[in-house]
Amino acid sequence: MSTFQDRLRIPWRGGAKQISIDSALPIFLQPLLAYIAAQSVWCTVLVSMVMLLSMCYLYSVFVQFLPRTKFFFVWTLTSAVLLLLVFELSVVPFLEIMPHENCVLMGLVVSSGICFYKVRTRADLSCVVHANVGDETELVCSVYRRRFPPSTFHCRICQACVIKRDIHCVWLDCCIGDKNHQLFVFGVLFSAGALVYGAILTITTVCHPSFYIMETVLLPDDCSDVYHDFMIALCFVSSIYCIVIAFLLLILL
Ligand SMILES: [Zn+2]
Numbered sequence: 001m002s003t004f005q006d007r008l009r010i011p012w013r014g015g016a017k018q019i020s021i022d023s024a025l026p027i028f029l030q031p032l033l034a035y036i037a038a039q040s041v042w043c044t045v046l047v048s049m050v051m052l053l054s055m056c057y058l059y060s061v062f063v064q065f066l067p068r069t070k071f072f073f074v075w076t077l078t079s080a081v082l083l084l085l086v087f088e089l090s091v092v093p094f095l096e097i098m099p100h101e102n103c104v105l106m107g108l109v110v111s112s113g114i115c116f117y118k119v120r121t122r123a124d125l126s127c128v129v130h131a132n133v134g135d136e137t138e139l140v141c142s143v144y145r146r147r148f149p150p151s152t153f154h155c156r157i158c159q160a161c162v163i164k165r166d167i168h169c170v171w172l173d174c175c176i177g178d179k180n181h182q183l184f185v186f187g188v189l190f191s192a193g194a195l196v197y198g199a200i201l202t203i204t205t206v207c208h209p210s211f212y213i214m215e216t217v218l219l220p221d222d223c224s225d226v227y228h229d230f231m232i233a234l235c236f237v238s239s240i241y242c243i244v245i246a247f248l249l250l251i252l253l
């Protein structure tokens with residue numbers, strides 16, 4: 001077990017940076033899951049089910065035993081990078097995406113990226129970090145609660161009191177409080193927009209689009225042969241993944 005506890009080191013400016021095994025896991029897991037899911041429609045269904053259930057399980061385990069894990073944050077970053085790579089390197093070369101459509105999508109991606117980056121940098125502004133009192137942090141916290149607004153809530157993961165705390169977002173690895181809540185909402189809306197738009201562009205590229213709504217919106221016609229070619233299957237699976245995340249994001253909002 002101690003080997004699992006060992007830390008990986010990657011070269012970084014200002015000395016090597018340590019990465020724990022659990023944080024590095026999504027970088028290897030996601031390409032593998034995408035590869036398996038792209039094999040057949042049943043593989044896609046199976047991987048989706050397994051992923052959804054194991055996420056719930058991992059969440060409960062990490063919250064209990066490893067609350068400061070970067071697993072979910074690295075998962076978010078890896079997903080964003082992989083989805084962008086699939087779109088730009090596999091969907092765009094089909095030459096069915098107009099440059100202005102690509103620009104709109106990139107605009108949404110960059111906007112959500114900026115929002116989420118600011119959510120993380122502004123998260124500390126809502127935090128009232130505890131004085132260093134060792135194991136008695138909980139005790140000090142109750143003092144803080146009396147002195148700060150009643151909506152102030154102690155976050156066990158950030159080890160701080162957060163003013164008007166909404167949630168601790170494991171996917172961004174920070175608390176959502178009064179100083180970053182608005183940015184968080186905008187970030188979620190931009191990313192949901194980017195995911196849905198990217199998925200529509202991808203599916204209409206790989207699924208023989210033919211139907212039109214009011215002569216403007218293109219709809220996929222036949223997706224039955226997407227699994228015959230691995231790259232097309234990968235594009236299709238990515239767009240399904242995008243739609244599921246966008247759906248979950250909008251529900252959680
Ligand atoms: Zn506290």
Ligand SMILES: [Zn+2]
Pocket residue numbers: 155156157158159167168169174175176
């Ligand atoms: Zn927190």
